[in-house]
Amino acid sequence: xxxxxxxxxxxxxxxxxxxxxxxxxxxxxxxxxxxxxxxxxxxxxxxxxxxxxxxxxxxxxxxxxxxxxxxxxxxxxxxxxxxxxxxxxxxxxxxxxxxxxxxxxxxxxxxxxxxxxxxxxxxxxxxxxxxxxxxxxxxxxxxxxxxxxxxxxxxxxxxxxxxxxxxxxxxxxxxxxxxxxxxxxxxxxxxxxxxxxxxxxxxxxxxxxxxxxxxxxxxxxxxxxxxxxxxxxxxxxxxxxxxxxxxxxxxxxxxxxxxxxxxxxxxxxxxxxxxxxxxxxxxxxxxxxxxxxxxxxxxxxxxxxxxxxxxxxxxxxxxxxxxxxxxxxxxxxxxxxxxxxxxxxxxxxxxxxxxxxxxxxxxxxxxxxxxxxxxxxxxxxxxxxxxxxxxxxxxxxxxxxxxxxxxxxxxxxxxxxxxxxxxxxxxxxxxxxxxxxxxxxxxxxxxxxxxxxxxxxxxxxxxxxxxxxxxxxxxxxxxxxxxxxxxxxxxxxxxxxxxxx
Amino acid sequence: xxxxxxxxxxxxxxxxxxxxxxxxxxxxxxxxxxxxxxxxxxxxxxxxxxxxxxxxxxxxxxxxxxxxxxxxxxxxxxxxxxxxxxxxxxxxxxxxxxxxxxxxxxxxxxxxxxxxxxxxxxxxxxxxxxxxxxxxxxxxxxxxxxxxxxxxxxxxxxxxxxxxxxxxxxxxxxxxxxxxxxxxxxxxxxxxxxxxxxxxxxxxxxxxxxxxxxxxxxxxxxxxxxxxxxxxxxxxxxxxxxxxxxxxxxxxxxxxxxxxxxxxxxxxxxxxxxxxxxxxxxxxxxxxxxxxxxxxxxxxxxxxxxxxxxxxxxxxxxxxxxxxxxxxxxxxxxxxx
Numbered sequence: 001x002x003x004x005x006x007x008x009x010x011x012x013x014x015x016x017x018x019x020x021x022x023x024x025x026x027x028x029x030x031x032x033x034x035x036x037x038x039x040x041x042x043x044x045x046x047x048x049x050x051x052x053x054x055x056x057x058x059x060x061x062x063x064x065x066x067x068x069x070x071x072x073x074x075x076x077x078x079x080x081x082x083x084x085x086x087x088x089x090x091x092x093x094x095x096x097x098x099x100x101x102x103x104x105x106x107x108x109x110x111x112x113x114x115x116x117x118x119x120x121x122x123x124x125x126x127x128x129x130x131x132x133x134x135x136x137x138x139x140x141x142x143x144x145x146x147x148x149x150x151x152x153x154x155x156x157x158x159x160x161x162x163x164x165x166x167x168x169x170x171x172x173x174x175x176x177x178x179x180x181x182x183x184x185x186x187x188x189x190x191x192x193x194x195x196x197x198x199x200x201x202x203x204x205x206x207x208x209x210x211x212x213x214x215x216x217x218x219x220x221x222x223x224x225x226x227x228x229x230x231x232x233x234x235x236x237x238x239x240x241x242x243x244x245x246x247x248x249x250x251x252x253x254x255x256x257x258x259x260x261x262x263x264x265x266x267x268x269x270x271x272x273x274x275x276x277x278x279x280x281x282x283x284x285x286x287x288x289x290x291x292x293x294x295x296x297x298x299x300x301x302x303x304x305x306x307x308x309x310x311x312x313x314x315x316x317x318x319x320x321x322x323x324x325x326x327x328x329x330x331x332x333x334x335x336x337x338x339x340x341x342x343x344x345x346x347x348x349x350x351x352x353x354x355x356x357x358x359x360x361x362x363x364x365x366x367x368x369x370x371x372x373x374x375x376x377x378x379x380x381x382x383x384x385x386x387x388x389x390x391x392x393x394x395x396x397x398x399x400x401x402x403x404x405x406x407x408x409x410x411x412x413x414x415x416x417x418x419x420x421x422x423x424x425x426x427x428x429x430x431x432x433x434x435x436x437x438x439x440x441x442x443x444x445x446x447x448x449x450x451x452x453x454x455x456x457x458x459x460x461x462x463x464x465x466x467x468x469x470x471x472x473x474x475x476x477x478x479x480x481x482x483x484x485x486x487x488x489x490x491x492x493x494x495x496x497x498x499x500x501x
Numbered sequence: 502x503x504x505x506x507x508x509x510x511x512x513x514x515x516x517x518x519x520x521x522x523x524x525x526x527x528x529x530x531x532x533x534x535x536x537x538x539x540x541x542x543x544x545x546x547x548x549x550x551x552x553x554x555x556x557x558x559x560x561x562x563x564x565x566x567x568x569x570x571x572x573x574x575x576x577x578x579x580x581x582x583x584x585x586x587x588x589x590x591x592x593x594x595x596x597x598x599x600x601x602x603x604x605x606x607x608x609x610x611x612x613x614x615x616x617x618x619x620x621x622x623x624x625x626x627x628x629x630x631x632x633x634x635x636x637x638x639x640x641x642x643x644x645x646x647x648x649x650x651x652x653x654x655x656x657x658x659x660x661x662x663x664x665x666x667x668x669x670x671x672x673x674x675x676x677x678x679x680x681x682x683x684x685x686x687x688x689x690x691x692x693x694x695x696x697x698x699x700x701x702x703x704x705x706x707x708x709x710x711x712x713x714x715x716x717x718x719x720x721x722x723x724x725x726x727x728x729x730x731x732x733x734x735x736x737x738x739x740x741x742x743x744x745x746x747x748x749x750x751x752x753x754x755x756x757x758x759x760x761x762x763x764x765x766x767x768x769x770x771x772x773x774x775x776x777x778x779x780x781x782x783x784x785x786x787x788x789x790x791x792x793x794x795x796x797x798x799x800x801x802x803x804x805x806x807x808x809x810x811x812x813x814x815x816x817x818x819x820x821x822x823x824x825x826x827x828x829x830x831x832x833x834x835x836x837x838x
């Protein structure tokens with residue numbers, strides 16, 4: 001190995017109420033090693049990270065840094081010990097510039113700021129990472145990838161020895177992931193111990209030196225990457241074997257539901273043309289920034305198109321408001337379920353009935369709570385939403401169950417065209433399989449589905465055809481036989497190999 | 502519900518506790534304190550603010566604020582006075598004042614809902630502007646001499662011992678509870694207050710509802726202004742000046758979050774009772790007005806602090822009990838081994 005571990009977690013346990021979040025977990029992080037941590041949501045990954053960074057205290061167990069027991073009472077103490085974490089959504093001060101964001105933790109060095117030195121040091125750190133960024137640019141408007149780089153630079157400025165990365169790639173495009181991994185590998189070569197958490201198996205197998213799997217708060221396995229296969233990793237995570245790829249049925253009907261021709265929105269996207277048939281799943285693939293979501297928002301009337309035509313059932317329509325789109329039978333389940341999809345402090349029932357609230361009112365406009373509850377119960381059964389009651393606040397559900405509530409909300413509008421934007425992002429393996437099953441069932445009922453997903457294996461497995469976008473333009477439509485990872489990536493990255501269906 | 506409900510229940514319980522305490526102290530000082538006449542009197546002295554506090558609850562839960570309500574009250578009062586003075590029949594003058602209130606609310610609402618300006622700025626401008634119009638109308642005169650039926654409506658009992666304003670309040674309070682807690686509109690007001698984007702992405706016409714809330718605020722404020730004119734019997738340019746802060750205090754003290762989406766009318770009703778009885782009790786104890794205001798201020802700060810403190814205490818307690826359990830388990834296992 002690499003000699004002595006920097007950080008050792010020994011027999012860590014932590015309980016929250018009735019949940020044993022961690023049960024005697026031991027973990028060693030070595031300098032110059034990328035250590036991947038895998039597990040379903042609720043397996044205890046987040047709790048372990050939070051104990052490492054001083055957010056939570058363990059109920060029992062020991063933390064050793066360089067072999068000496070330490071107490072990590074706060075994130076500040078963790079920082080002083082050289083332990084830093086970056087998350088899926090970077091912590092940024094949007095009005096401060098890049099350099100200020102990097103050195104934000106150094107703010108206690110007297111009343112004066114040595115701007116010249118700060119900019120110079122910031123540039124040095126960024127060049128150490130081989131990243132080009134204007135250090136005087138405000139953080140507002142930086143891409144998520146760039147913000148993460150700033151966060152890594154911030155950790156470096158604090159002489160980080162242990163860097164924890166919690167799903168850092170979830171919001172990145174494939175190209176940005178490559179860049180991030182290059183940075184991570186550079187850090188490893190400099191002797192930083194890296195703990196890497198991701199729901200994307202192929203990434204883990206690409207970058208990790210060692211893979212540790214947690215399930216229900218317990219350590220299931222920990223082995224060098226060479227000794228682990230993806231199938232075994234999934235089996236360990238779920239405790240049962242799960243099919244890697246979902247077998248779709250052939251559900252496409254002849255009838256074309258929606259025809260889109262040359263659709264555009266000035267400065268955002270242009271020249272989008274496709275048909276969707278009843279029972280068809282049309283995948284939208286592309287890297288982040290491909291503007292796939294914007295096409296979805298145009299069809300749903302949030303940010304309407306200003307050129308091109310939309311034909312539904314043979315009639316040309318103009319869609320300028322979500323209410324209008326809903327009348328045409330279009331539903332859009334947002335990629336941002338916490339920010340745009342669900343009202344978190346409201347109950348499951350209130351969320352599910354929201355778009356169709358009128359149907360749950362008396363003639364006087366009063367709420368028919370029984371009717372709401374029975375609808376919610378119906379979806380709770382149908383999508384197996386795990387909750388003690390449909391009156392529970394949505395904020396208290398896990399990510400996968402929140403996703404199911406959001407899908408219920410849109411299924412309840414009885415859509416004919418359902419636009420699903422990243423429906424499995426950030427949810428665990430089991431819930432993901434359930435969502436895939438639901439997509440297949442809906443298609444079998446004749447619902448047309450547009451599936452926007454950055455998870456390429458998912459798009460390939462679920463779609464009848466795949467439309468690839470790049471920077472607001474349509475690069476081609478591939479049918480099931482033509483669609484391979486290589487071809488789609490090539491199109492999404494602008495390699496000119498023109499293909500149409 | 503869950504966390505929010507618990508939070509509110511604890512805050513409402515706290516308000517109820519204070520209310521009982523204040524009433525016990527007050528009754529021991531003045532035996533007639535709890536009598537109907539005294540309580541009606543108490544209410545009537547602030548009835549206009551209380552009525553506006555109801556609609557302010559809607560505005561704040563919807564995630565906005567309306568600082569212009571007191572100026573709308575003043576404008577409505579000045580309008581009926583000036584119109585009446587120039588020979589317009591009083592009922593017509595009242596109608597004109599109510600329409601003016603609707604227009605003020607619509608003006609605020611259009612900027613906030615359809616242009617997307619912050620309501621703090623828009624209604625601050627409204628507060629200055631509408632007050633300005635009122636002062637231009639009435640200059641620095643004091644207009645009174647309303648017909649007897651008008652002032653009687655403002656001052657005399659109408660039904661049993663209850664004056665018109667109190668009856669109106671009771672009706673509006675019941676209506677407000679039904680709308681906010683039991684109707685579809687109320688549900689949507691909460692959803693918008695929590696996160697307006699979620700409402701928009703659910704196909705809800707968010708701007709129209711926001712406009713509606715501001716129009717209601719203008720209308721009710723104008724109505725309160727008319728009631729104030731009837732009760733005072735005379736109107737000046739500074740009528741109802743500064744009322745907006747008392748009104749907002751009532752709402753926030755009732756547990757309504759200034760960020761929107763949280764709170765309910767039961768809390769606001771309790772807060773109104775606490776403020777009225779506390780002020781009256783302190784007057785009975787010869788506490789000066791400035792100190793009274795200070796006490797209300799402390800309560801307001803508590804209304805923000807206490808829910809957070811309770812939350813922290815609960816978490817700490819939970820940690821300690823789990824730790825203790827584990828210590829027990831450890832000692833048991835070590836004893837058996």
